[in-house]
Amino acid sequence: MIDEQRVHQALREVKHPESGHSLIELGMIRGIRVDDEQVRFTIVLPFMNVPVKDQIVGEARAAVEGLPGVKGVDVELAEMTQRERTHFMAAQEKRVGSAEQFNRIQHVVAVVSGKGGVGKSLVAGLLAIALKREGHQVGVLDADITGPSIPKMFFPTQRHPNSSPLGILPVESETGIKVMSINLLLPREDEAVIWRGPLISTAIKQFWGDVFWGTLDYLIVDLPPGTADASLTVMQAIPLSGVVLVTSPQDLAAMVVKKAARMAQVMGVPILGIVENMSYVVCPDTGRRLEVFGPSKAKIMAAQLGVPLLGRLPIDPQIAQLCDEGRIEEYRSDDFAAIAKRLVESAPQPRTSLFSQP
Amino acid sequence: MIDEQRVHQALREVKHPESGHSLIELGMIRGIRVDDEQVRFTIVLPFMNVPVKDQIVGEARAAVEGLPGVKGVDVELAEMTQRERTHFMAAQEKRVGSAEQFNRIQHVVAVVSGKGGVGKSLVAGLLAIALKREGHQVGVLDADITGPSIPKMFFPTQRHPNSSPLGILPVESETGIKVMSINLLLPREDEAVIWRGPLISTAIKQFWGDVFWGTLDYLIVDLPPGTADASLTVMQAIPLSGVVLVTSPQDLAAMVVKKAARMAQVMGVPILGIVENMSYVVCPDTGRRLEVFGPSKAKIMAAQLGVPLLGRLPIDPQIAQLCDEGRIEEYRSDDFAAIAKRLVESAPQPRTSLFSQP
Incomplete structure (x- = not known):
């Protein structure tokens, strides 16, 4: 006779394909019931679209x-509660295998600002596009877990990653840029991820260590605003070649961006340069440059920090539209090609120590 | 004969004026030395300007x-290390007294967006100013610990709070708005606060519970971007009347703002309304409204969420300048007076349960 305990034992032998841990241990099985040789149970997933x-x-x-006496099996799917997800992610961290050993990533460049909304994700995206156009292999790791913007810029419709024996596969953009973001794992792009710091840190570490990035010349990491958990985790756990600071002409932004610069210095991460965004608006009627956030302070800031000014970008309604439509790769900007060129020149030479991080 | 141990004993009797805990217990005393009846020790402070x-x-x-045999005392001051500060703040939380019981706060309104840089702090500041002009008693609690913008908008020069027997005193602005922010405790406004979530949560709780706000009609809470620790702590630990959502015309912003709206719903906090910022730029030459971030989507979003649209604000170079100069209170805007009026109308009636929270 088949009973709940026998089903439980059988499911204990089923391993999660990424970590090799048992589904039971990971808390992924709920509500096993056996009625008249018919078995029912629920598999709970950290996200519906893993x-x-x-x-x-x-x-x-x-x-x-495969168990003797089983006539039929009904499997239901559900999403984990916050508590279950915390347990799951902690257990997953003690992993058996990892994609990291198969990745060959030359340069890891984080785009940071401290201040939100100055165009960090835009600069990260445009940087990746410009490097790709130069013939490099490029990936983008979206480390903004609670406010991810990268997928919306690159994909017109909701996309989800596949898995492989070597790890989660990033989603490839139209031009072949590899993208990983929490929003690719959510059923809806506007779903909230209401997490405290430790879960956020675990997610970022998994985007680095469990994603099969393969061979990349540049991995661009898009950081969230602030100098808290996400930034700390990226600077501590990912071997960064350096950071690009994004600022806007407002003193208010500059003040907060300096906090991010100070953080990079404290953490021993080189600052590769500064990009000023939202420098001006070009009036379509007169062609005049309107400095709507005040005169540029980028040169002064670059001098104060002793780092190169990589370039200045206008507010361009075309960018806003392309971003909203997932067609950012169609944007043509000479300004930006020059910025990327300066970055490549200022970036440190390939560090062989970046290969196969332990 | 005086010796180190005797000094240590004496300092154990000195209590921190806010919590009543001994300076020794709080880890505030370092390196006691006695040389030839001359005593030296260092007091370490969580911030240099407490x-x-x-x-x-x-x-x-x-x-x-006062100890027998002491000829002279040299006291040095130093700032705590991260580890010392963590210990200090945890110990302080087990406090003897608290300002909270003396505060009488009618409405607590949090300004949120999820997305950074859409003008959350600006809306929080302008809201406080408009309410103050209407004759209300108003305070602003800056819950953005890693990217605080409020003090820069309200004060032309660096200011520091005083203390009283009832708690830390907020700093008053030119027109009498009471302000509390981590940046008022830092020696320099661009100093980085590199903290993980638990420290951030403790700081926010202290701004609520240990600050002597006195009697206020409105306390405006400025939240950081994201739906992580700071937002969770504000929504869990502070009795909010509701939240005001700030968005910009970009779909990208709307997507992330919806995550914040979803969080408020999950946490059971009413959404009082939406403000759209950066709706347009007025060209100074032609007077034409340029929708540089695309056409407004505020009405659609308000309808989707079933909440009132409180108003739309332009990008105004004068605001940027006044914010950078700490003179935001001089800004005159009919747009904003109307927004505040609508908010007052939509805000719930005084909840007596908000008085003297346990």
Whole structure:
């Protein structure tokens, strides 16, 4: 006779394809019931669209179907509660295998600002595009877990990553830029991720260590505003070649951006240069440059920090539109090609120590 | 004969004026040395400009000077390391008294956006100013610990708070708005606060519970971007009347702002309305409105969320300049008076349960 305990034992033998831990240990199985040789249970997932979903469901179903006395198996799917997800992610961290050993990443450049809304994600995206156009292999790791902007810029419709034996596969953009972001794992792009720091740090570490980036010349990391958990984790756990600071002409922005610069200095991460965004608006009627956030202070700031000014960008309604439509790769800007060129020149030479981080 | 141990004992009797805990317990005393009846020690402070600094130094000095055999006392000051500060703040939380019981705060309104740089702090500041002009007693609690913008907008020069027997005193602006922010405690406004979530949460709780706000009609809370620690702590630990959402015309911003709206719903906090910032730039030559971030989507968003649209604000170079000069209170805007009026109308009636929170 088949009973709940026997099903539980069988599911204990089914391993999560990424970490090798048992589904039971990871808290992924709920509510096993057996009625008249018919087995029912629920698999709970950290997100409804994790790439390994079908594999997990298939293996769990097969393990139970193979038991003597089982006539049928019904599997339901549900999303984890906050508490379950915390447990799951902590357990996953003690992992068996990892994609990291298969990745060959030459330069890791983080785009930071401290201040929100100065165009950090835009600069990260445009930088990736300009480097790709120069023939480099490029990836973008979106480390902004609670306010991710990268997927919306690169993809016109909601996309989800696949998995491979070597790790989660980033989603490739139209021109072949590899993108990983929490928003690619959510059922809806405007779903909230209401997490405290430790979960945010774990997610970022997984984007670095469990994603099969393959061979990249440049991985661009888009950081959230602030100098708290996400920034600390990126600067501590990811071997950065350096950071690019993004600022706007407001003193208020400059003040907060200096906090981010100070953080990079404290953490021993080189500052590769500054980009000033929202420098001006070009009036379509007169062609005049309107400095709507005040006169540029980028040169002064670059001099104060002793780093190169990589360039200045206008507020361009075309950018806003392309970003909103997931077509940022169609944007042509000579300004930006020059900025990327200066960055490549100022970036440190390939560090072989970046290969196969332990 | 005087010796280190005797000094240590004397300093154990000196209490921190806010929590009543011993300076020794709080880890505030370092390196006691006695040479030829001359005593030296260092007092370490969580920040160099804590308002109780002089009182602590005076009391510690007096306690040691009163010991038999002491000829002279040298006190040095230093700032705590991260580790010392973590210990200090955890110990302070187990406090003896608290300002909270003396505060009478009618409405607490949090200004949120999820997305950075859409003008949250500006809306928070202008809201406070408009309410003050209507004759209300108003305070602003800056809950953005890693990117605080409020003090720069309200004060032309660096200011520091004082203390009182009832708690830390907020700094008053030109027109009498009471302001509390981490930047008022830092020696320099561009100093970085590199903290993980738990420290950030403790700081926010202290701004609510240990600051003697007195009697206020409105306390405006300026939240950082994101739906992580700071937002969670504000929504869990502070009895909010509701939140005002700030957005910009970009879809990208709207997507992230919806995450913040979703968070408020999950946490059971009413959304009082939406303000759209950066709606347009007025060209000074032609008077034409340039929608540099695309056409407004505020009405659609308000309808989707079922909340009132409180108003739309332009990008105004005069605001940028007044913010940078600490003179935001001089800004005159009919747009904003109307927004504040609508907010007052939509705000819930005084909740007596908000008085004297336990």
